[in-house]
Amino acid sequence: MNVARARADFPALRPHRGRSRIAYLDSACMSLVPDPVLRAMEEYYSDFPGCAGRSLHRFSEEVSRRYDAARDAFAEFVGTSASEHVVFLRNATEAINLVASGLDWRKGDRVLVSDQEHNSNLVVWQRLQRERGIRLDILPLSADGSWDAEALERALSRKIRLISLFHTSNLDGRSLPIREIAERAHDRGAQTLFDGCQAAPHRAVDFDRLGIDFYALSAHKMLGPTGTGILVGTPQALSKLRPLGIGGETVQWATLTDHELRPPPYRFEAGLQNYGGIIGAHAGLRYLQRIGLAAIESAQRELNREVTEALSGLARVHILGPEDARDRPSIFGFTIDGIDPHDAALFLDEGWGVLVRSGMHCVHSWYERRGLTGSIRASFYLYNNRADGAALVHGVRELLERLPSRPEGPRPASPRGRPARKARIA
Numbered sequence: 001m002n003v004a005r006a007r008a009d010f011p012a013l014r015p016h017r018g019r020s021r022i023a024y025l026d027s028a029c030m031s032l033v034p035d036p037v038l039r040a041m042e043e044y045y046s047d048f049p050g051c052a053g054r055s056l057h058r059f060s061e062e063v064s065r066r067y068d069a070a071r072d073a074f075a076e077f078v079g080t081s082a083s084e085h086v087v088f089l090r091n092a093t094e095a096i097n098l099v100a101s102g103l104d105w106r107k108g109d110r111v112l113v114s115d116q117e118h119n120s121n122l123v124v125w126q127r128l129q130r131e132r133g134i135r136l137d138i139l140p141l142s143a144d145g146s147w148d149a150e151a152l153e154r155a156l157s158r159k160i161r162l163i164s165l166f167h168t169s170n171l172d173g174r175s176l177p178i179r180e181i182a183e184r185a186h187d188r189g190a191q192t193l194f195d196g197c198q199a200a201p202h203r204a205v206d207f208d209r210l211g212i213d214f215y216a217l218s219a220h221k222m223l224g225p226t227g228t229g230i231l232v233g234t235p236q237a238l239s240k241l242r243p244l245g246i247g248g249e250t251v252q253w254a255t256l257t258d259h260e261l262r263p264p265p266y267r268f269e270a271g272l273q274n275y276g277g278i279i280g281a282h283a284g285l286r287y288l289q290r291i292g293l294a295a296i297e298s299a300q301r302e303l304n305r306e307v308t309e310a311l312s313g314l315a316r317v318h319i320l321g322p323e324d325a326r327d328r329p330s331i332f333g334f335t336i337d338g339i340d341p342h343d344a345a346l347f348l349d350e351g352w353g354v355l356v357r358s359g360m361h362c363v364h365s366w367y368e369r370r371g372l373t374g375s376i377r378a379s380f381y382l383y384n385n386r387a388d389g390a391a392l393v394h395g396v397r398e399l400l401e402r403l404p405s406r407p408e409g410p411r412p413a414s415p416r417g418r419p420a421r422k423a424r425i426a
């Protein structure tokens, strides 16, 4: 299998119903699924639609085997020694919520997040601040993507209980040195949670060797079906978490007055699970591994380099984060003076079949502090090729040509030809 030919395996990218060519550049939100994922899910529902670990009939036996195999595969993929370190959940948001609500907080405990976190790794801590009296400390990050170890040391000197940071930013694609962060944190007695949503689809994680406590990811950003996420944790860390919900499948035994919980990860997976989804996610993982993360990352770097070279230096275009595309391989985030990001996104879709994300990318706090209405984000994955990059570049250039020569006031002007669709605030 070859990254250059991957596009053909994705049904959503095939021309159908008269649709013209699409450049899907929104994989940071969710990736597309290849044929093997659809087949695996169809197989589950048509050939062995059962519940794992409950009944003894053949459907149940088969789904149990496949569900366990998926857990083994994800454990190996993230570099952890045992499949019991992998908890299947709905998404990374649920994984972060599980840690946030599962630890035994004491008033005054401190949590450190950066000033560029996705809402999924921010508002949960704000709620704990209000409801449990924890303190939320903010680590400021540089605008250019450079890493400031001193800033982390200063923050850690305030006796942090848990550091919760992104591994790769969904806003500008920069990555943080999580091994170094984990070492510094542990030296000071802090636990670590990394939000791997934008990293795990693109790079090897090596959980055990990194020495981190928790890692959250969403399989629907790495070729899996929607609503599939994972929390990876060390046995010690998982054993101290209170489950978000308990019930069927989470107990060893129960009487009318008492119960005993099963060990992790089963105590965290209450009720009937998304078996079809997890089996599909496993098929997505196999596809990803057959192509290889290294090949994917190098193709993305090259594509991002081409787009960056073509669009940087243009008057009105401002690229977010690191200047060098190699330091943000999967993401090209930008603003254009004089146009609202939503208008730009609609123009690119209608005019060029280029599907990008616009708005605040669930990092409202970052834009709010800068007085920005949002940005435009093109995110790349294995099915993107040079034609997709070229469509984006041509679309942005046409947009710039259509803009009035001077940006006007705080509410930016729309280009002529703006489609009538209503933009949603994201």
Ligand SMILES: Cc1ncc(COP(=O)(O)O)c(C=O)c1O
Pocket: 028, 029, 091, 092, 093, 094, 118, 120, 121, 166, 168, 169, 170, 195, 197, 198, 218, 229
């Ligand atoms: C960095 C980051 N964290 C968390 C999330 C939330 O992921 P999910 O919606 O799959 O829970 C996203 C989604 O875009 C993300 O990019």
